[in-house]
Amino acid sequence: MPIIAHNAAELAIRPFADRFVEVVQSSFKDWLEGPYASQMQTKAFRAQVVSNQMRANAKRIFDGMDGIRVESVPHYTGLLVGRDLFIRMKKADKKLLSRNYPTQNALASVDQDRDLLGGLARLELVYQLNDVGTAIERIVLLQRQKQSVVWMIDLFGASPMAQNVLPFAPEPAGEGTSVAKRIMKPKRKSDSEKKDVSTG
Structure with a gap:
């Protein structure tokens, strides 16, 4: 399972962190200053334009730089860092989850139980927009397992390079449970509990 520890990932991407921010910000600037922003009809169109520009700007920014390049592998295009990390660049929602039409390839890309790229750890470089969609609010590098x-x-948007690790229960020795099975999900109120609150 190609899970990489956050401290190992931080060490690997540290030389490029400022450039990641530049890729995202310059791409959103391209959108704002381009001919289509004022005529936008769907948010999906904006995301497609910014995605295109992130690839184009990443090629320009990382051209000739050691240890990183834009790479296309079957079904995916992203940043190859060293020999261990493959980073896709995406727009994220408020939960930091990227959104794709749920094709088999899209679902597989966020399932770390599946080794799609010969042992490469798969990460996402995601950006969030402000509530009105006029500025970049946050840029985050993350590893995702399905919907978590x-x-x-x-x-960008918080303390630079701050590590925010979600708390996991330690894996019981010898049981070999996957990350997905160890993630705690918040308890949801039942319909009867909601009625008690609303009528109380």
Whole structure:
């Protein structure tokens, strides 16, 4: 299972952290200053334009730099850092989850139980917009397991390079449970509990 510890990932990406921020910010600036922002009809179109520009700007920014390059592998394009990390660049929602149409490839890309790239750890470089969609609010590098964030490193919008690791129960010795099975999910109120609150 290609899970990488947050401290190992931070060490690997530290030389490029400021450039990651530059890739995202310059791409959103391209959108704002381009001919289509004032005519935007759907948020999906904006996300597609910014995604395109992130690839184009990453190629320009990392051109000739040692240890990182834009790479296309079957079904995915992203940043290859060293020989161990593959980073996709995506827009995220308020929970820091990227959104894709749920094709088999999209679902597989966030399932760390599946080794899709010969042992490469798969990460996401994601950005959040402010509530009105006019500015970048946050840029985060993270590793995701299905619908949960395993760990994250804030690059912009919080303390730079601050490590925010979600608390996991330690894995019981010898049981070999996956990260997905160890994630605690918040308890939801039942319909009867909601009625008691509303009528109380």
